[in-house]
Structure formats: structure tokens, C-alpha cells
Amino acid sequence: MVDFIVNWIAFTPVFAVPLMLASIGLIINERAGVLNLGAEGIMLMGAFAGVVVYIESGGVLALGTLGAIAAGFAVSALFAFMVVTMRLNQVVAGIAIVFFASGLTGLIGNPWTERAVEGFTKVDMGPLSAVPVLGKILFSQDLMVYASVPLVYFVWRFLHRSIPGMKLRAVGENPQAADAAGVGIDLMRFGAVVVGGALVGLAGGYLALAASKIWVEDMTHGRGWIAVALVIFARWRPGRAVLGALLFGGIEALIPRIQAVGLPVPQYLLLMMPYLVTLAVLTYVGLVSRTGSGAPGALGLAYVREDRR
Amino acid sequence: MRASTAISVGRVNLEVRQGIALWLHGLIVLASIVVGLGISVLLLVISGIDVSNVFEEFIVLTFFDSAGLADVLLEWAPLILVGLSAAVAFRVQFWNIGIEGQFVWGAIGTTVVMIYDIGPAWAQIYLMFLGGIIGGMAWIAVPAVLRLRLGVNEIISTLLLNYVAALFVLNQLFGAWQDPAAVYYKTAQFADHQRLPQIGWGQIHVGLFIALAAAALVWLVTERSRFGAYMKLVGSNPRMALASGIPVALTVLAAVMLSGALSGLGGYLVASGQEYALTIYVAIGYGFSGIVIAFLSRNNPAAVVVVSFLMAGLYVAGESIQVFYGLPEALIGLIQAIIVICVVGSDFFVRYRVRWMR
């Protein structure tokens, strides 16, 4: 039983980190007022690019990771061009991006499908990793797990304790005010979308190179959408997003654990869990949020300078 | 006092148009579709298809060939229904992205009648019709209530339920409902009396008439009825609608249930008219197609009928390209996505006048 729990907790970060990176990226998007429903597609492109670059470079992990980031950056730039520069409907554009990414990776992805990769490996910390219980949980994770801790702190600090971060939030809360204060709305939003999108791409790359260690068509399986839901659960705060990602990572990590020990739970019903729990979490947020959701004031709205005369 | 707006990007100045002539609007949208198709053709050529074959496949063999046209008409029926489903929901600003799930549940509702042999044989095809509608409505009821009571974002909830529906079908097909005789995973075949009658041209069945009748009915409701007027007001400005004495929540609920029913009906058509079984592929692609059709039709039921016909052509042509060139299924989705992106993009030119500054 102890083994089961230790294994479960030790496996949680691998599943939690993609959701965490994606929701942190989305928080950056949405704090600037851009609702990015294309997350699923951006993640998918990240996963695909990560695996392709990794395989084609002969297994250089850094390049694979960079490929995922670059793919996230590129797709987000397309999305940003649509919703920030052209001011198109963010909902429609986001959904279109998801299907664009799914179609594109499906069309060109064949040569790389179902080729197992080694990807991220656990960091060996010698004696530390050998410490019972804690060694497995804290000192035997891969590099990205450790890197994500300062990353989240940095994003929080940027958003809530820095001048550019404050400008970014002002753009998302009240672009009229930010514009009048001389903040370049389009530039800030474009930047927020591509930087956040790069993180979402990284999330996809990590998912493919660390969690599943393989590329298959539509492999993100709704994780992008779960990340969108996590942002709502987190009330657009990075700290709470980490909490939510750990919760969901825990659930996802539980599924293979249960299967591994051979508990007689129908596997397809088990696989429904992340989706049903997400729905439950959203319901919970709906039940408790009486004083507003904490959403940025201008979330989802294109900004057009306006005057009445 | 009129609202006026302007944006400047570098030396480009954008002005919000106060209105646009119908012909110009049409021209811009048409141009964007042409651009989208152009990119798609380019994509096909890159994928190794001869340009002249593209025309052959997409136009001649699809629309000017009896067998091809029959396939198009067959595919048309469910596409009309999913297009209507999306259009009805979008009209009240309910982003139903879960059409695929409701479609699956429509097929499940249909199949249940076969599996459990419900009712007398002569009535089963009608019970399946009801089962399809109930299945679709049941699956959208949860997101509808969550949105109306708790403000849960329906985009996420309907989408997540797509995965749940697909996993449920897998669970049944690999379990209780599996046909031991079949080579791949599906239920037993429907009996003859459980199938929609064919009209004797290709595989076309009476489902086409059901879909067209549904379109006529939806048009009447949205354009001519009080409920339709309520839908318009609620979709345009819910707070004004409430202050005007319109039962806003009820209107949204009714429209959303109608949306679910139409998707479920699509599932019924495919299960009872085409597949004659519940399979894991029953709903593939219909969800996004519905959204695309509604979007290109600007949620107008009459336009849905036309656009879904063209979309059916894309499906049929895409399938034959798949067969002959071995290109993956994802191709159709990609072409749809590209066309949508272009048409969404056209909105920019519809709303703004672009001027270069000196």
C-alpha cells in the first residue's frame, strides 16, 4: 500500500507539469485579455514538433524542447495575428486553431507516429535519490520538473511585482485605461500570446517527451481544454494553478497505477476521470464564486479605441 | 451621438465601418473562401496530387457523377442537422462545442432500442427516432444546466463531455454491446425494420427528407415565431431581453435543448441509415463540421442547407482522395480549418476599412 502511494506521488509531477506549464502560459495570455481556446491545438503542435525535432536531431533533448517551444510560439503568433492584429472573434479563432493543428499534425505526422523515444530522464542525485520515500518523490524527477518551480515563481513575480507585468494586467483589465496610460495594447497582447503560447507548446513537448514518450495523432486528448478549465479554477493566479495542476496530475498518475496493480476497474471508465473531475471542479467553482470569478475585466474582448461623439 | 472607432497600426489606419453594402460583404466573404480553397489546393498539390486531378475529384466526380452525387446527398443529411444544431445554439450565444458527444448519444439512444429490443417491431424505427433525440438532449442538458445555474463555461463542459461520450462508447463496444461476430468493434447489425428505408439512388435514405424537414422547421421557428424573436433578442443582448420581460433562461434552455435534439437526430440518421450499427467512428468529424457550417452560414438555417451541401461535397471528394492517394483523414479537418480561418479573417475586412496614412 505504501509502495502504491509513494509510486503514485512520485509519478504525479510528470503528469502535473504539462498541465501546469500550459495553464501558466494561458494565465499570461488571459491576464492580457486574450482568451486562448486554441490551447489544445498549440499543445498538440508542441508535442509534435518536440518529437520530430528530437528524433531528427538524433535524440538531442534540448533541441526537442526548443522545437516544442518554437512550435508553440509559431502557432500562437498565427493566433495572435488573428485575434490581436485583426481583432477576430477569439472564440472562433481559438477553436479554428485547434482543428488546424489537429489536421496539420495528422496530415504530415505519419512518419513519426508511434516511434518510442527516450526523452526526459530522471536526474540521478546519488545518495539523495536513494533516501527512502522522499528520494523517489523529491529527488528522482526529471529536469523540467525542477525547472518549473522557479519558472512559476518568476511568472508570478513578473505579473504581480513588476512594472511590465502590471501593464500586462492593466491591458487585460481595462485596455482603455492602459491605452490612455501609453501602454501599447497590441504589442503587449501579441507578446503575451506568443510568450504564453510558447509555454503551452513546451507543455505539449514535455507531454510527448516525458509523459507518453511517443507521438500519436491527437495525443493531447483534451489536456489543453483541461488547462483552460484549470485557469478558471485558479482564478487566474499562478500559485493556484500549480495546486490545480498537481490535483489533476495526481488523478492522471493514478490511472496507470491502478492498471498496474490490476484493480478490476473498467479501463475506459477510468479514463473518463480527468474529464469528469474537471467538470466537477468547474461546478465547484460555479458554486463558490459568489463575489465574481476573478476573471480579467476585458477577457475575450478585442480592443478598439473608442469614442462617442 | 454615434459610436465611432478607429485604430492605427503603424502607418495603417483602420476605421470601423458604420455599415456595409450587402454586395461588398458578399464579395469579401466569397474572396476569403476562394483564398481558403486556393491554400487547400496548394496543400493537396504539395501532398502529391496533380492539379488537374484536384478539379476532377472535387468538382466532376463529386457533383457531376451519379454515384458521386448520391454519396454527397447521403452525407448531406447529417451535416444539415449538425449545422442546424450549432446554429441554433450559437444564436443564443451558447457555444456548443459538444455536438460530437450529442451526436454519439443520439446514436446510442438509437442503438439502445435495437440492443434491448424495445417496443413492437413496426414501431422501433420511430422509437429509435425518439431515442436519438432524447440521447442528444440528455447529453447537452448537463452543460446547459451548469451554465444557466452556476455560470460554468459551456465551451469547456460540452467539449469535455465529447471525450466522456467517446470513452463510454468504447466501454460498451469492448463490453456489453460488442458483436462477437464482427471483425472490428461494433454492435450487432440493425434488423431490416430498424433501418431507414432507402429511396433507390445510391445509399440515399429517407433521412435526407427528415433533415430537410428539420431545416424548414428550424427556419420557421427562428425567423417567424415568437420563440425565434426571443432567441434573437437574448443572443444580441441578454440584459435588455430580461428587462424587456423575456424569459431569458428558459429561451436559452429551449434553444440549447433543440440544439442537442438536432445533433442527436444526426446520430440517429447515421446509425439507422448508414452504419446500421453503433461503431466507434459514428460521430467522427461531425462536431467540427457543424461548427464550421453554422459559422459560414452566419447561423441562418436556410444558408445551413446550402453550406452543408458544399461541405458534403468536400467530404466525398476528400474520401476518394484518401482512398486513391493514401492521405490521412485529417486532411478534411485541415481544409475545413483553413477555410474557416480565411472566412473568420474576412470579418476583419467587413468590419474595418483599411486606409494607408501618408
Next chain:
Amino acid sequence: MQASALQMTDIVKAFDGRVALDNAVFAAEWGEVHGLLGENGAGKTSLMNVLCGLYRPDAGRMAIDGTEHRIEGPGHARALGIGMVHQHFKLVQPFTVAENVMLANPQASWRKGIAAVSDGIARLSQELGFEIDPAARIDRISVAEQQRVEIIKVLLGGARLLILDEPTSVLTDDEAERLLQTIRVLARRGTCVILITHKLREVLAHADRVTVMRGGRTVATVAAAGTSATDLARMMVGDAPVDDTEPGRGGPVRLEIAGLTARREDGASTVRDLTLAVRSGQIYGLAGVGGNGQTELAEVLMGVRAPDQGRIALDGTDIAALHPKQRRALGVRNVPADRTTYGLAQELSVGDNYAATRLGSGTFGSAAWVSRRAVGKRTAAALEAFDILGARVDTSVRLLSGGNAQKLVLARELDGRPVAIVAHSPTHGLDVRACAAVHDHLRAAREAGAAVLLISEDLDEILNLSDVVGVINRGAIVGELARPVSRQKVGELMLGHA
């Protein structure tokens, strides 16, 4: 000789082919308060938005302190010392006062920035006689305080050319007086203050010079001393309509509100134990400074906000728990403050909007169907009766002018003998002619026996129309006065001095 603070020459600006500024000319000097006067839509705000870099002019030249500049954007304008306090404040609600000031005045680092900005706020507010807590959140302070934040924000940014857009429209007479005194202090120190307004009294009392605009053109620039209100009015509108009213006596009580309490979204009670009664054939004017519970009161009466407690009775029947539909059936009508929120569906046609409240009543078709012919005919008749020119039944409401849109709301709400009408700021943002039309319609409804509750922040409107004036302060009625009403008395009650 010192160069002019500002010189704008032949400014042209068109939006989608409609001309907002037609070779407008404007000049102001250092150390003066310069009134910019004009009806709504005359181009005052557009001209100033050009100056602030919010609009890019199609043609024209601008010189600041004698040097010609092509203003590239708001940041550039600010660097040139131009600061504007907009009518709709440009403040980020969930941010604190200090954060808002810092947003507009970039600092090197977060921590030092907050400290420096807080110091600056304290120093300036002392000089100007305010009291502002830098750590207070914007959504927790009053409108007058928010305006002070705006002024401090602009001054800390080093503005020497201060533009105030309708600054007194959200203030009480007393607060406005204080603000105008502050402005004089600033001018004496050499700041050029441009005061955009349509209030003649203010301009004559506090400005050195006045520029009048009409239809996007500059009519004239005159010295305030030696110019009469009549002259300015003639320059503004040409033919100012005259208001002459006789007090209504009033019949039995029709609309009665007792012990009403309601709260805002953030949980703060803004309507507190409010009690009032409106008689048939009477206009009850509810005066008060904005933000004292008027919005929530109007929403409760509309039926879109649930009250915590209290009674709303129509001819003795309690309607507090009824759906808007049932209230309408009993004859309660609303002219909401914000047309685009509760009044009209912008994207729909004039006909759709006109029929919206009475669909299924038999007037526009049967219970199930809508007759497009009936909608067309009745809407066309209403457009005629309410003098809504240039609009057709199928015109999109978005394309209507503010005056026409408001007349459309009135046409709908006054149709079919209303019992009680709640009109909230019914002339806000309308030009003089449209204002007069709205007032005439409200008077006509009164003559027809309706009980009219007029909620307005415009004291002139209240005094002009009301038979009885009630004053709301902090969500409760603090005094009721019958005609003839003393302006000063109402002002004192509004401020809570009485």
C-alpha cells in the same frame, strides 16, 4: 512675448466618411482656463482626443508652446506635457490608487515605484486639499475621489496642459465648486487648463476665454468677461428651445416603495431602507450624486436585480418578487440609464427592438408567431409619432444617433398607457433638441395619468420637470421638497449638509 501653449490649425478628422472635425481651429495660452463649449457631438471631445494622440487627424497642424509637432500617440502627447482627464475615467478597477498612478507614470522598479508614487500622491493631494489613500482600491472609492486620482495622475506625469472633459457632470454643485477652485489655482501657477463642458454657467464663472464649437467647426473664441449666456447659447445651438412648465398636482399614489434595501455585485448595500411614493399624474424627481444607489434602485425597479428586503407596490399590489414580464403586464415601464445595456439590442433592427417588450401580446402577431407586417406597420407609425427621422423599420439600431435611439426606447416604453414609468438619466448624452423632445414625452405621459419616477444626476433636468423632488444620499431619501424647489436646498441635501 511668450508662445501660445497650444495652437491647433485646420484639424480634419472623419470616421468612415462622417466628418467629426471640419477644419477646427483652437488656441490656448499658458495660465488661462479655457472653456471649450458645444453641444454633444459638436466635436469638442474629438478635438481633444486628437490633441491627446488618441486620434490621428486626417489633416491639420498642431503646435505646442510654439513648436510644431506631429503627435504620434498618447505616450508622445504625454511627453509633450499634455494630460487629459476623460469623462469616463481611465482607471483600472481592481488596481490600487498607487498602481493606477504608476501605470500612467512609469517607474524604474516596482518597490521603489510604489513608494515614490505614494509620496507624490500625498504631496499633491495636500497641496490641492484632497485626501487620498494610495493603497485604496479604485472600485472601493467614490466617483469624486476617482476624479481626484485622475487629476493627480496627470499632474504627477508633468502635465502643463490639462484637459478636463465634462469634469463636473459627475459631481455635486459643491464638489464642482471645489474642483473649479482647484483649477484656478493650477492656472495661476501657469498651467493651461482646457475645460470641456456644455454648462454655460460654469464657463462664464470660471473660464478666462471660451471657444465655441458646432458641427465639427470652431464658431468663435471670445473672452468670458463681457459675454452673456444668451450669446454663448446662440453660438452653440442657434435656436435654444425654451422650457416652460406648470406643476402637476397629482392624483392617488400609484407607485410606492417602502423600506427597500439592495446591494451591488460586490456585496455593499447601496440602497438602504428607501421609502418614497409617486402619485398619478406626477413626476417625482430623484436627485442625487451618482453612485448613491440610483443604479441599483433602477435595476430593482426594472426587475433585473433582486432586493434584499422592502416593498414595491403598484396600486397597492406588491410587485417586488415579480418577473419583468409580469411587471410590464401591470404597466410598469423603464427608460434605463444605459440604453445599450438594458434598453436596446444594438445588432437588431429598429422593428425587432420596438416589438421586443410586447411580443405575444396579440399586437405583433399571435401567441406563437410574429407577424412581420404588424411589426412593420406599428414600428413605422411609432417612428412617425416620435419624430425619429432617418430611421427605417429594418435599420440596425447600432446606426441610430443617440437621440433617435433614446426616442425609440421612449416610443416603446410609453406605448399602451403606462401606469408607472421609471426614467433613469433619460437625457444623458443627448443634444439640446433631443433633450427637449424626451422631456416633452415624459410630461405628456404625466398628463396621461402615469406616475413618473425621474432619477437623474442632472439637477437642471430634475428642477425643470419634477413636481416633487426627493434627494437620495447613501441609498436613502434624505429630504423631499415640493415645487417650487430651491436649488440650493437640494444641493445641500445631496451633500448631506442639511
